[in-house]
Amino acid sequence: MKRKITLKHIARELDVSISTVSKALKNSEEISQDTKDKVQAFARLYNYKPNNIAISLKNKRTKNIGVIVPDIVHHFFTTVFRGIEKYANAKGYNVIVCVSDESFDKEVINMEMLANGSIDGFIMALSAETQRRNDFNHLREVTEQGIPLVLFDRVTDEIRCDKVIIDDSRAAMEATERLIRSGRKRIALFTTETYLNVSAKREAGYRQALEAHGLPVLEELILRLPYQFEEESSSLRFFREQDFDAVLCVNEIFAVRAIRLAQQLGRRVPQDVSFVGFTDGLLSRYSSPSLTTVDQQGELMGQAAAELLISKVEMEYDENDARNYQTRIIPTALIERESTVLS
Amino acid sequence: MKRKITLKHIARELDVSISTVSKALKNSEEISQDTKDKVQAFARLYNYKPNNIAISLKNKRTKNIGVIVPDIVHHFFTTVFRGIEKYANAKGYNVIVCVSDESFDKEVINMEMLANGSIDGFIMALSAETQRRNDFNHLREVTEQGIPLVLFDRVTDEIRCDKVIIDDSRAAMEATERLIRSGRKRIALFTTETYLNVSAKREAGYRQALEAHGLPVLEELILRLPYQFEEESSSLRFFREQDFDAVLCVNEIFAVRAIRLAQQLGRRVPQDVSFVGFTDGLLSRYSSPSLTTVDQQGELMGQAAAELLISKVEMEYDENDARNYQTRIIPTALIERESTVLS
DNA sequence: TTGTACGCGTTATCAT
DNA sequence: ATGATAACGCGTACAA
Numbered sequence: 001m002k003r004k005i006t007l008k009h010i011a012r013e014l015d016v017s018i019s020t021v022s023k024a025l026k027n028s029e030e031i032s033q034d035t036k037d038k039v040q041a042f043a044r045l046y047n048y049k050p051n052n053i054a055i056s057l058k059n060k061r062t063k064n065i066g067v068i069v070p071d072i073v074h075h076f077f078t079t080v081f082r083g084i085e086k087y088a089n090a091k092g093y094n095v096i097v098c099v100s101d102e103s104f105d106k107e108v109i110n111m112e113m114l115a116n117g118s119i120d121g122f123i124m125a126l127s128a129e130t131q132r133r134n135d136f137n138h139l140r141e142v143t144e145q146g147i148p149l150v151l152f153d154r155v156t157d158e159i160r161c162d163k164v165i166i167d168d169s170r171a172a173m174e175a176t177e178r179l180i181r182s183g184r185k186r187i188a189l190f191t192t193e194t195y196l197n198v199s200a201k202r203e204a205g206y207r208q209a210l211e212a213h214g215l216p217v218l219e220e221l222i223l224r225l226p227y228q229f230e231e232e233s234s235s236l237r238f239f240r241e242q243d244f245d246a247v248l249c250v251n252e253i254f255a256v257r258a259i260r261l262a263q264q265l266g267r268r269v270p271q272d273v274s275f276v277g278f279t280d281g282l283l284s285r286y287s288s289p290s291l292t293t294v295d296q297q298g299e300l301m302g303q304a305a306a307e308l309l310i311s312k313v314e315m316e317y318d319e320n321d322a323r324n325y326q327t328r329i330i331p332t333a334l335i336e337r338e339s340t341v342l343s
Numbered sequence: 344m345k346r347k348i349t350l351k352h353i354a355r356e357l358d359v360s361i362s363t364v365s366k367a368l369k370n371s372e373e374i375s376q377d378t379k380d381k382v383q384a385f386a387r388l389y390n391y392k393p394n395n396i397a398i399s400l401k402n403k404r405t406k407n408i409g410v411i412v413p414d415i416v417h418h419f420f421t422t423v424f425r426g427i428e429k430y431a432n433a434k435g436y437n438v439i440v441c442v443s444d445e446s447f448d449k450e451v452i453n454m455e456m457l458a459n460g461s462i463d464g465f466i467m468a469l470s471a472e473t474q475r476r477n478d479f480n481h482l483r484e485v486t487e488q489g490i491p492l493v494l495f496d497r498v499t500d501e502i503r504c505d506k507v508i509i510d511d512s513r514a515a516m517e518a519t520e521r522l523i524r525s526g527r528k529r530i531a532l533f534t535t536e537t538y539l540n541v542s543a544k545r546e547a548g549y550r551q552a553l554e555a556h557g558l559p560v561l562e563e564l565i566l567r568l569p570y571q572f573e574e575e576s577s578s579l580r581f582f583r584e585q586d587f588d589a590v591l592c593v594n595e596i597f598a599v600r601a602i603r604l605a606q607q608l609g610r611r612v613p614q615d616v617s618f619v620g621f622t623d624g625l626l627s628r629y630s631s632p633s634l635t636t637v638d639q640q641g642e643l644m645g646q647a648a649a650e651l652l653i654s655k656v657e658m659e660y661d662e663n664d665a666r667n668y669q670t671r672i673i674p675t676a677l678i679e680r681e682s683t684v685l686s
Numbered sequence: 687t688t689g690t691a692c693g694c695g696t697t698a699t700c701a702t
Numbered sequence: 703a704t705g706a707t708a709a710c711g712c713g714t715a716c717a718a
Contacts, residue, residue, distance in 0.1 A: 018712085096438065359704075
């Protein structure tokens with residue numbers, strides 16, 4: 001087994017000092033060409049690579065960034081992660097991922113674990129529980145230590161830091177308007193429990209759109225479903241009892257399940273009922289009918305978050321600049337597919 | 344801003360030596376209760392936490408594991424990752440994820456980047472390009488350095504290390520038999536280009552099943568599609584020209600797209616054509632008809648991989664044990680849904 | 687041109 | 703009971 005070689009080994013072997021080796025490998029002017037050749041040849045031969053940990057300790061920079069997401073299996077978070085990873089990698093950073101599993105405690109534990117030197121900064125989306133509890137002390141501690149933090153998608157006003165979001169309310173408004181323009185009058189909303197910030201914003205946009213177009217907001221047309229649910233009984237009841245000609249869903253799973261239900265109940269999609277969802281994942285693309293949906297452009301979000309973070313990480317600390325936080329809004333795009341009719 | 348506090352700060356502040364502080368915080372017997380109380384109180388007050396990097400340097404253990412996957416957006420890899428992350432986290436490890444993007448070069452770069460001290464071991468699935476080129480020197484180098492490596496799903500016989508796979512050929516065989524048992528005689532196979540090891544194995548299983556049941560293997564019923572393709576022309580041609588009553592697909596996307604095409608061409612699914620896919624993702628669950636599919640149990644794979652890796656990482660180095668590599672086979676399960684008829 | 691010494695933060699060993 | 707020293711691997715200011 002060829003163990004990793006260090007400067008010390010090379011120095012001992014070549015009978016020079018460690019610092020000579022170090023300088024020689026950096027092609028320093030102070031070292032004679034002879035020595036440099038000798039050292040470099042030896043280093044190449046034994047495939048010397050500096051030890052990242054030692055460099056991290058010395059520079060107080062790990063070149064790692066920590067990403068904490070509620071769930072990695074969700075398509076949206078996955079695409080954001082891909083954006084982060086791509087940009088970070090291009091900049092020479094590695095990404096440590098922790099999954100909070102929507103749990104406050106896990107979020108806190110993961111943050112503390114990483115905050116003790118493992119990473120140069122955080123990118124995260126808050127867990128559902130954190131948002132519900134409205135407890136952000138773990139974030140505050142981290143930022144107070146001077147560790148850069150970028151929040152995306154699930155953010156909070158309580159913390160001063162860079163943020164990357166989509167304009168959820170505007171996106172929902174546009175999606176609703178899309179339905180209105182195609183002649184729909186009784187538009188339902190399928191949403192989650194409202195402790196998710198984003199759901200609340202999407203609901204607001206939905207209401208705004210209706211009001212702006214002189215349509216009544218009918219509370220009975222708003223169906224609130226658990227974040228993860230198995231059986232369809234409450235949706236089924238809704239379908240039976242309510243009268244509607246379109247549905248805005250806050251995610252693609254809700255949408256696809258609803259479409260399926262509608263079809264089973266003999267409604268034609270999109271003629272009898274049109275559907276618009278959020279999240280442009282595989283489901284939207286490949287279900288039939290395919291789903292008109294709001295593309296959140298996760299990859300762009302991820303890239304923007306990584307850009308913001310790395311620029312902060314690499315900035316010389318400066319009280320003024322550091323407080324100059326920005327919130328980037330990533331544009332959404334409504335992708336037209338088969339679940340809506342053209343106006 | 345409250346900067347991170349170190350042993351040195353505490354020592355200076357309390358006017359004791361660094362080693363006294365270190366011992367006091369570890370509740371060492373050699374330190375007087377007085378001093379311990381004093382030090383511990385101070386540490387708690389200023390929220391002292393040891394610096395991970397320094398500990399890593401000292402222990403030559405990072406408590407990080409490196410995961411390299413071809414693509415994080417794929418549902419299967421995502422679930423495997425979740426299994427890894429869960430187990431690793433429970434064991435106090437963090438996970439650094441790199442995406443090779445199916446590229447040999449990126450795989451190599453990422454490995455080298457992490458191999459220089461950033462991680463204690465690797466878990467990875469080979470990129471398509473790596474499998475095509477049959478070049479595994481980067482893996483060999485890592486293992487020769489004594490860094491534990493676990494391969495999953497996309498593995499190779501060229502490298503001696505722990506592996507976690509599903510029995511792809513057996514799973515394909517069982518899936519095919521499921522179709523045969525329900526009376527299907529002309530069973531097509533939709534697969535990818537064969538440089539993907541797993542596709543090759545699934546094809547083998549498909550052939551075995553047919554032969555075992557006395558059915559002819561008709562080469563014209565095997566459709567090879569690019570890994571990622573946009574337009575459906577070749578599938579369409581296949582549907583028009585070939586006569587078949589069932590299709591085995593090597594992934595769920597192929598399956599769902601094929602089902603859709605079949606329906607558009609007026610075939611009833613599952614009555615006229617039955618479908619079985621691989622990967623139990625959202626698509627399989629929520630498409631209509633929902634897809635009968637081989638569940639690869641990614642989370643179990645991930646957990647097994649993490650178990651194997653961490654046990655090796657934490658094992659005292661011992662020539663005998665280290666060479667005692669195992670290959671774990673994760674059982675698959677055929678999930679019956681609507682795209683097949685009951686026998 | 688080369689080498690010595692120090693520091694990054696921690697721990698373990700040895701001395702006082 | 704406490705402290706000094708060395709070591710992990712590297713880089714660099716300074717001395718020779």
